[in-house]
Amino acid sequence: MKSIKIVLSLWVVTFALAAKAAPLLNGLALEKQFNKDIYIAAIYSESLTRDSTTLLDNNIPRRLEVRVITKSLPARRLRNQWMEAIAINNRGDTLSGQAENMVTFANLFNGRFAHGDQLSIEFAADTGSTTISLNSIRLGEIADPDFFNTLLRAWIGPVPPSTDFKDGLLSAGQVSGNLVTTFESLAPTSERVAELQLKKISREEAETAAVEEAPAETSVPKPAIQIADLPPPTLALAATAPAAAVPSGTGSPEGANEQNPQLEEVAPTQAEDEVELITLPPEGGPALAADTEDMMEDEEEAPLTADMILARQIYHSSLLRHTFRYIRYPKRAQERGQEGSVRLNVTIGSQGQLIDIQPIQESRFSSLNREAQAAVRRAEPYPGVPMQLGADSYNFSIPITFRLPD
Structure with missing residues (x-):
C-alpha cells in the first residue's frame, strides 16, 4: 500500500509539473482584410503576460498559431505579409543574420491554405529550435535560438499589423469568448489531413528516389509541401508596413x-x-x-x-x-x-x-x-x-x- 501511495504521489507531482509547463493561450488576434475575416493568430506561453518583452524571453517555450477562416488563402500572400512585418520590426543586423533561415521558412509554404487549416510554429526552450507544422504534419525545423523571436516581433514588435492585433495577442489570457469559440471551431477536415499526409509521403518518396539517382557529391534540395490546389480565393492578403502619425499643415x-x-x-x-x-x-x-x-x-x-x-x-x-x-x-x-x-x-x-x-x-x-x-x-x-x-x-x-x- 505504501509503495502504491508513493507511486501515486510521484504521478501527481509529475502531472502538476507538466500542467504548469503546458502552453497557455496568452491572446488571440483577428486579421481582417477588405472587411472580411482572414485568419486568427494566437500566442501560447507557459505564463500569461501583457508585456511583449516577457514573451520574447528565449528561456520559455512558446507557440504561434494561425487558423484560417477564409475559404482559400494563397500561402505566398501570408508568407510575404509575414516577411515584410519581420523587416519592419527587427534590426538590420538581425535581418542579415536570419536571412538564410527566412529563406528556409518561406520555402516551406506553397499552394494555398484552406479553411480550418492550423499552422503551428513552436519554440523549444531546451533546444532552441523552432518546429513548423501544418495540421500536425511537420513541415520543417530551424535550429537557431533567435529565429522564433524574429517571427514573433512581426506580431508584437513596435510596428505590428495594427494596435488592436498586438493588444489582442498581449491580453494575458483575457480573450473574447466569441473569438475563442471561433478559434477553437477552426479545424481541418479528415480529408484535408489525409491529403496533406499523402503529399508528404509522395514528397519523401521523391526525395529518396532523387538521392539514390543523384551522384554522391550532388546535394538535392528538399521541396516544400504543396499545400493544396483549391478553387480561386475571394480575399486578398497584403503585407503590412509601419504606420505614421501625420502632421498638420499643407506645406511641401x-x-x-x-x-x-x-x-x-x-x-x-x-x-x-x-x-x-x-x-x-x-x-x-x-x-x-x-x-x-x-x-x-x-x-x-x-x-x-x-x-x-x-x-x-x-x-x-x-x-x-x-x-x-x-x-x-x-x-x-x-x-x-x-x-x-x-x-x-x-x-x-x-x-x-x-x-x-x-x-x-x-x-x-x-x-x-x-x-x-x-x-x-x-x-x-x-x-x-x-x-x-x-x-x-x-x-x-x-x-x-x-x-x-x-
Missing part, C-alpha cells in the same frame, strides 16, 4: 517632415519600442473593393534567396519613407478630432510610376481615406524597382495612421 513634403520628426523615427530595420500606434477598425466607412479576386491570383515569383529577401526589405523601407513625406493631416479632420487608420495596396512600375491603388482597410472618415490615396498619388514617381528583384512591377502595402496629439 520636406516641410511636413520638419513638423513631424516621428516620420523619420520609424526605421524599418531599427524600430524603437517607444513607437506608439493607434489603429481604428473601419466602422461604416466607404465600401471597399468588392472584387478582390484579381489581387489574389497566384503570381509567378523567382525562387527566394537570402540576397533577394534583404533587397526586398531595403526597397520596401525606402518606399514607405518616400510615401510618408507626402502625407498631410486634413485640416477639417483635425478640427473635428477625427482619427483613424487606412491601409492601401500599391502597385508601381519598374521606373517608379504609379499603376494602381487598392484600399485594404479604410477608416470611418472619408476625408482620411481620400488623403491617404492622395498622398500616394503625390508621391509619384517612386524609387525604381531594383534590378536584383527582376520585376517589371512591384506591389507593396502601406498603413497610414492619422492620430492627433494628446
